Amino acid sequence: MGSSLWVARIHDKDENLAAILTLLFMVSTVLWFLWIWKKSNTNPTPPLPPGPRGLPLLGYLPFLGANLHLEFRDMARVYGPIFKLQLGTKLCIVVSSPELVKQVVRDQDTTFSNRDPTISALIASYGATDIAFGSYSSDWRKLRKMFVSQMLSKTNLDDxxxxxxxxxxxxxxxxxxxxxxxxxxxxxxxxxxxxxxxxxxxxxxxxxxx
Known part of the structure; x- marks a missing residue:
């Protein structure tokens, strides 16, 4: 009698374990399919433009000279009108064609209007809250409007x-x-x-x- 109860309990435990494993397998399968579906429907991140390789931590800084405009011209001949450049820990994108410059400074100026201030700029501008280093926002537009009306007005310039x-x-x-x-x-x-x-x-x- 005791052995029969023991066998029955073992059988029940095996059934419960099998049910749990089956449930986990089904949940994992559903989650995997959901992940594949989400990945296939998400727009892929566009690749970065080509550019020269640099050193770890320093990037391409040790290889730059004083005449940056000439070096950028030579790089544009090798990598095209838009290329990337790692300067220390900062990733920079250089554009060198009139068409791309027009896109950056006129057609999509709002997209490219934010700044990337240095640590010294953050300290000097109280956390980049001034007109020089602040990012594009409603507060920045108010500062610009005030600056133009108070500092660059014809009356003030004449004075x-x-x-x-x-x-x-x-x-x-x-x-x-x-x-x-x-x-x-x-x-x-x-x-x-x-x-x-x-x-x-x-x-x-x-x-x-x-």
């Missing part, structure tokens, strides 16, 4: 005309009076003039370094 003229005149005199015979760094010259105009301050140290 600052005398100051701009004075700073440009100072910079030209500084370059003209330099008798050292050394070449003038036009980039530093433009930067110094812009800083002096924006702050209404004569940056003698910057001017002396031109």
């Amino acid at each position: 600052c005309y005398a100051m701009r003229k004075k700073e440009v005149h100072k910079s030209i005199i500084h370059v003209y009076s330099d008798k050292s015979g050394n070449p003038t760094d036009l980039g530093q010259f433009a930067f110094s003039t812009s800083i002096n105009t924006d702050t209404d301050h004569n940056d003698e140290e910057v001017n002396d370094s031109i």
